[in-house]
Amino acid sequence: xxxxxxxxxxxxxxxxxxxxxxxxxxxxxxxxxxxxxxxxxxxxxxxxxxxxxxxxxxxxxxxxxxxxxxxxxxxxxxxxxxxxxxxxxxxxxxxxxxxxxxxxxxxxxxxxxxxxxxxxxxxxxxxxxxxxxxxxxxxxxxxxxxxxxxxxxxxxxxxxxxxxxxxxxxxxxxxxxxxxxxxxxxxxxxxxxxxxxxxxxxxxx
Numbered sequence: 001x002x003x004x005x006x007x008x009x010x011x012x013x014x015x016x017x018x019x020x021x022x023x024x025x026x027x028x029x030x031x032x033x034x035x036x037x038x039x040x041x042x043x044x045x046x047x048x049x050x051x052x053x054x055x056x057x058x059x060x061x062x063x064x065x066x067x068x069x070x071x072x073x074x075x076x077x078x079x080x081x082x083x084x085x086x087x088x089x090x091x092x093x094x095x096x097x098x099x100x101x102x103x104x105x106x107x108x109x110x111x112x113x114x115x116x117x118x119x120x121x122x123x124x125x126x127x128x129x130x131x132x133x134x135x136x137x138x139x140x141x142x143x144x145x146x147x148x149x150x151x152x153x154x155x156x157x158x159x160x161x162x163x164x165x166x167x168x169x170x171x172x173x174x175x176x177x178x179x180x181x182x183x184x185x186x187x188x189x190x191x192x193x194x195x196x197x198x199x200x201x202x203x204x205x
Contacts, residue, residue, distance in 0.1 A: 014183020015047055015060035016145030016174050019114035019125045020157065021138045022166040025194035026116035026123045028058035029170045030143075031178055032187040032204070043186040050198055052077050055093050055117030056191040060143030061130075065109035073097050090117040094126035094134050101132035112142035117193050145177030145184045152176050163192055171203075 017030040034045035059066035116125040141149040152173040187204035
């Protein structure tokens with residue numbers, strides 16, 4: 001890797017973002033640091049977003065691109081529910097986001113996204129890349145801390161775990177990544193989604 005390539009790599013925004021499907025819902029979480037190369041731009045960045053009362057998204061990448069993407073998906077989801085008379089499903093929300101990302105493939109939104117929520121089919125989770133690939137999964141991690149976080153998830157994840165146990169696992173996975181990934185840190189934002197709705201929580205450290 002030459003100096004130019006090395007310098008270019010340093011300016012990729014980092015994050016550790018995790019999603020987990022539990023017996024009774026879905027957990028989306030991300031740490032709070034917004035970095036740009038060696039500079040920490042913010043210690044209170046928000047990378048976890050509510051799309052509807054029962055669907056959320058957690059992202060890693062450029063915060064501006066995350067915000068634009070989530071705002072668009074949220075608007076389309078609201079239009080869908082007004083038009084059809086029922087809430088959009090998690091799969092449809094993920095596919096909608098996929099279409100928006102693919103439509104911009106020549107000038108892509110620089111964000112990896114996890115979409116999760118609870119609908120009539122139960123809790124579900126989808127991972128999307130920059131070009132809009134949609135991959136269903138039970139747990140996922142994206143961002144610069146992925147390798148460390150996914151190791152913790154793979155070791156301890158169980159399909160029958162409840163939201164309380166899932167939150168403990170997600171916290172452990174993100175803390176492990178924070179301890180080794182310089183671009184992640186400063187706390188964790190959670191979005192806990194169950195059939196009764198969604199709840200946001202935040203921890204600073």
